[in-house]
Amino acid sequence: MEIDPLPNGSGSVGTTIPEAAATTTAATAALKTTPSSKLSQLTESLKLEHQLLRVPFEHYKKTIRANHRAVEKEVSSVISSVADVADCNEPSKEDAVLNLTSLVSRLQGLKRKLEEGSRTENLQAQRCRARLDHLESVDAENLSEWNNVRLKRILVDYMLRMSYYDTAMKLAESSNIQDLVDIDVFQEAKKVIDALRNQEVGPALAWCVDNKSRLKKSKSKFEFQLRLQEFIELVRAENHMRAILYARRHLAPWGATHLKELQRVMATLAFRSNTGCAKYKVLFEPKQWDFLVDQFKQEFCRLYGMTLEPLLNIYLQAGLSALKTPYCYEDDCTKEDPLSQDSFRKLALPLPYSKQHHSKLVCYITKELMDTENPPQVLPNGYVYSTKALKEMAEKNNGTITCPRTGLVCNYSELVKAYIS
Amino acid sequence: MELNTIKDAFDRVAKRQKLFSSKSQEVVDQVGHEIEQALAKIQASNDPLSPIDLKSILTELKLKLNTMDPLHQLEGLQKERNINLSKYPKLLEKSFNPDISKAYRNVDFDFHIVNQILASHFYRQGLFDLGDCLINEAGEPEAIAIRSHFLEMYQILEALKVKNLEPALNWITANREKLKQNGSTLELKLHRLQFLEIIQKGTKGDALSYARTYLSPFASLHMNEFQKLVVCIIWVGKLDSCPHAELMAPAHWEEFTVELTQHFCSLVGQSSPSPLSVAIAAGIEGLPTLLKLANVMAAKKQEWLAIKQLPVPVELGKEFQFHSIFVCPVSRDQCSEENPPMLMPCLHVLCKQSIMKLSKSSSRIFKCPYCPTEASAAQCRQLYF
Ligand SMILES: [Zn+2]
Ligand SMILES: [Zn+2]
Numbered sequence: 001m002e003i004d005p006l007p008n009g010s011g012s013v014g015t016t017i018p019e020a021a022a023t024t025t026a027a028t029a030a031l032k033t034t035p036s037s038k039l040s041q042l043t044e045s046l047k048l049e050h051q052l053l054r055v056p057f058e059h060y061k062k063t064i065r066a067n068h069r070a071v072e073k074e075v076s077s078v079i080s081s082v083a084d085v086a087d088c089n090e091p092s093k094e095d096a097v098l099n100l101t102s103l104v105s106r107l108q109g110l111k112r113k114l115e116e117g118s119r120t121e122n123l124q125a126q127r128c129r130a131r132l133d134h135l136e137s138v139d140a141e142n143l144s145e146w147n148n149v150r151l152k153r154i155l156v157d158y159m160l161r162m163s164y165y166d167t168a169m170k171l172a173e174s175s176n177i178q179d180l181v182d183i184d185v186f187q188e189a190k191k192v193i194d195a196l197r198n199q200e201v202g203p204a205l206a207w208c209v210d211n212k213s214r215l216k217k218s219k220s221k222f223e224f225q226l227r228l229q230e231f232i233e234l235v236r237a238e239n240h241m242r243a244i245l246y247a248r249r250h251l252a253p254w255g256a257t258h259l260k261e262l263q264r265v266m267a268t269l270a271f272r273s274n275t276g277c278a279k280y281k282v283l284f285e286p287k288q289w290d291f292l293v294d295q296f297k298q299e300f301c302r303l304y305g306m307t308l309e310p311l312l313n314i315y316l317q318a319g320l321s322a323l324k325t326p327y328c329y330e331d332d333c334t335k336e337d338p339l340s341q342d343s344f345r346k347l348a349l350p351l352p353y354s355k356q357h358h359s360k361l362v363c364y365i366t367k368e369l370m371d372t373e374n375p376p377q378v379l380p381n382g383y384v385y386s387t388k389a390l391k392e393m394a395e396k397n398n399g400t401i402t403c404p405r406t407g408l409v410c411n412y413s414e415l416v417k418a419y420i421s
Numbered sequence: 422m423e424l425n426t427i428k429d430a431f432d433r434v435a436k437r438q439k440l441f442s443s444k445s446q447e448v449v450d451q452v453g454h455e456i457e458q459a460l461a462k463i464q465a466s467n468d469p470l471s472p473i474d475l476k477s478i479l480t481e482l483k484l485k486l487n488t489m490d491p492l493h494q495l496e497g498l499q500k501e502r503n504i505n506l507s508k509y510p511k512l513l514e515k516s517f518n519p520d521i522s523k524a525y526r527n528v529d530f531d532f533h534i535v536n537q538i539l540a541s542h543f544y545r546q547g548l549f550d551l552g553d554c555l556i557n558e559a560g561e562p563e564a565i566a567i568r569s570h571f572l573e574m575y576q577i578l579e580a581l582k583v584k585n586l587e588p589a590l591n592w593i594t595a596n597r598e599k600l601k602q603n604g605s606t607l608e609l610k611l612h613r614l615q616f617l618e619i620i621q622k623g624t625k626g627d628a629l630s631y632a633r634t635y636l637s638p639f640a641s642l643h644m645n646e647f648q649k650l651v652v653c654i655i656w657v658g659k660l661d662s663c664p665h666a667e668l669m670a671p672a673h674w675e676e677f678t679v680e681l682t683q684h685f686c687s688l689v690g691q692s693s694p695s696p697l698s699v700a701i702a703a704g705i706e707g708l709p710t711l712l713k714l715a716n717v718m719a720a721k722k723q724e725w726l727a728i729k730q731l732p733v734p735v736e737l738g739k740e741f742q743f744h745s746i747f748v749c750p751v752s753r754d755q756c757s758e759e760n761p762p763m764l765m766p767c768l769h770v771l772c773k774q775s776i777m778k779l780s781k782s783s784s785r786i787f788k789c790p791y792c793p794t795e796a797s798a799a800q801c802r803q804l805y806f
Contacts, residue, residue: 319704338696
């Protein structure tokens with residue numbers, strides 16, 4: 001990538017992170033040359049930001065629902081308590097006073113809870129708004145800074161999904177982007193995941209209860225899977241009577257929809273956990289718990305309107321596919337190409353190659369695109385370089401050209417222009 | 422995309438919810454108020470309160486609460502709010518791409534490699550504690566080799582920020598030969614910066630002796646530059662009137678920083694921008710096209726996962742063009758080692774296979790498809806881009 005000198009006045013960039021300066025200049029240069037295409041590209045890329053707006057909204061909605069449920073539950077319970085007191089045949093004054101006083105304090109408690117809940121709602125609404133404002137704030141002037149923030153958002157998303165919470169928080173705090181990432185949403189997931197890793201289903205089951213209607217809507221069988229695992233643990237502990245009771249209570253309701261799986265798991269009652277039978281052995285393996293963690297993550301992401309894969313993986317795959325050419329895996333692949341590095345090459349292996357309908361020729365010397373303004377010229381040995389590079393070389397060396405790849409020396413007058421259509 | 426419409430829609434949701442929330446609190450207050458009133462009546466009445474009076478107060482309260490029907494009061498607002506709550510996500514789905522993973526290949530994306538890339542990226546940006554934190558938290562067994570290089574680089578850059586050129590000079594001296602091969606003039610630029618600092622802050626004598634020791638070795642190769650610098654000594658103390666005052670602009674320090682970073686990265690085998698930034702930026706540019714493509718392929722029941730090459734080009738900006746790709750204008754094939762580009766005598770370029778076809782396997786003279794010139798296969802020569 002060709003780096004232009006810093007434009008005067010943009011002093012803040014470059015001093016802290018030189019790379020930022022480099023990308024700024026490249027980005028602004030690109031922007032100046034083709035503003036319309038860059039801006040339409042920007043619009044296209046903004047459309048990829050569904051998750052950024054959806055997740056805080058789902059979070060907001062969740063708080064709203066919880067607050068609403070609290071009102072409904074408490075108020076109707078208070079009213080029916082009043083009815084109970086009123087319907088009492090021989091009310092005593094003391095009892096009535098005691099009962100009513102406790103109802104009043106219950107309502108006061110509810111009021112406090114609602115005030116607190118409404119504060120949370122407002123904060124979450126502000127967050128939704130902040131993200132809209134963030135999307136709107138991008139323009140030609142702050143594009144590179146905005147892109148930097150986007151990269152950081154993508155990285156935080158990856159780290160949260162991978163449960164690297166400390167690093168995620170550090171990055172979010174140091175870049176001051178807490179409002180643009182979903183750390184608090186993932187805190188909720190962390191509790192469940194940590195418990196599952198400790199082979200406890202309690203928090204996961206509680207989570208299922210909390211989100212019952214939505215899980216049902218998406219036909220999730222996560223709760224069933226949790227129940228199966230609990231059942232397996234009872235069988236492992238040879239607690240057969242309890243296992244049967246458990247199955248009757250918690251597994252039977254799923255029989256109508258998931259009979260096959262139910263039967264398979266019930267059959268383990270006839271085996272011990274050290275069974276050699278492959279079909280049942282696998283059910284007792286500890287990796288079943290990892291499977292539950294993965295399953296939970298998927299359900300969780302779906303519920304919040306997130307992609308199931310980390311954003312980083314999605315963008316990396318797209319980028320590597322778009323960049324991947326057969327030349328990338330050759331030794332002379334330029335360092336500026338991410339695919340010159342082993343790590344990126346490995347990630348790109350299963351991805352398709354990019355495709356070109358038109359020739360794109362990059363000058364070996366200047367790394368600039370050769371086009372009609374800077375056409376390719378051919379040396380007598382068939383090696384091609386840009387006019388700009390060759391002219392400069394000739395001017396410095398009295399018209400002599402030295403091929404940087406073969407060492408061939410020739411005169412500038414021996415070059416011919418190639419016509420690439 | 423109309424962000425304003427979305428903002429308005431959201432503001433409506435938030436407004437409705439605020440209304441609902443304050444109405445909820447109001448309702449709770451009302452209920453509490455009625456109970457408190459009944460309570461006060463009971464307590465205010467003279468002892469002994471007849472059971473009938475007590476009963477009537479309680480029944481009255483019950484009836485009041487029943488006619489008040491607090492939850493029913495909320496229903497209207499709740500309905501309106503719920504409509505807004507369910508409308509908004511639909512608007513988001515319509516305005517944005519609700520699933521950007523449609524073009525994702527479900528392959529095992531080795532997260533160890535991804536973590537290493539991320540840590541290198543943080544080190545590359547001088548965020549060493551973040552990189553270390555990630556490596557720790559992810560439990561990556563392998564340390565990142567590049568860390569020590571970048572640590573050295575940032576020590577140099579930190580010193581530059583306070584105009585301390587010594588670490589930079591040490592590094593440049595240690596890598597003088599390699600830098601020379603890369604055509605770098607970093608060393609001259611460094612001495613120029615130091616010299617101009619002396620000009621601004623020191624005496625004429627200091628400046629002169631610095632020029633003698635450090636600038637004179639560059640005198641023959643960079644004559645103009647050298648003269649321009651030395652002449653500045655005349656204006657020590659009244660630099661405002663120096664014709665070369667431009668040389669003292671702070672921007673030169675920034676330029677030097679950028680250039681040094683580039684050369685440093687290049688010498689340790691790294692690109693100057695973070696490869697992760699480049700790959701992600703390419704992904705953001707390319708993904709919209711890939712998503713459209715995945716949709717079209719899904720509609721045609723074609724297997725996205727099976728393709729070895731994308732069926733359509735994903736246009737990226739020229740900052741992402743790292744390789745010369747020659748596409749034969751006749752066959753539309755991308756050239757390769759087996760099928761290289763060939764230059765015809767008329768200076769038009771086709772791929773070898775096309776030339777073989779046109780010349781019936783080199784057996785006859787053929788006309789260029791783009792001009793009237795005739796050529797034989799033997800007259801065509803291979804090009805190397
Ligand atoms: Zn490459
Ligand atoms: Zn021709």
